[in-house]
Amino acid sequence: MKIFKDWKENDIPSFVMFLAKEAQRQKRRMRYYHQRFMKDGEVNSMNIYQIQQGQAVEADTLFTIAKEHFHFSKRKS
Numbered sequence: 001m002k003i004f005k006d007w008k009e010n011d012i013p014s015f016v017m018f019l020a021k022e023a024q025r026q027k028r029r030m031r032y033y034h035q036r037f038m039k040d041g042e043v044n045s046m047n048i049y050q051i052q053q054g055q056a057v058e059a060d061t062l063f064t065i066a067k068e069h070f071h072f073s074k075r076k077s
Contacts, residue, residue, distance in 0.1 A: 026059040
């Protein structure tokens, strides 16, 4: 993986970092689709935006659960 150079040595921190990056990526895509919907106002864009909202919430929830499970909650996220 390109996210963490020492993926093999630090499995757990690398996994949590991967989930954090994925959550950020999904939120970025959600904001993009929201801007696109506000620009053109099509129903199809709204459907895509709502699906992406679910993906962003799911990714953020997985990151939060992993962070709490592996006791990384006191670290800066």
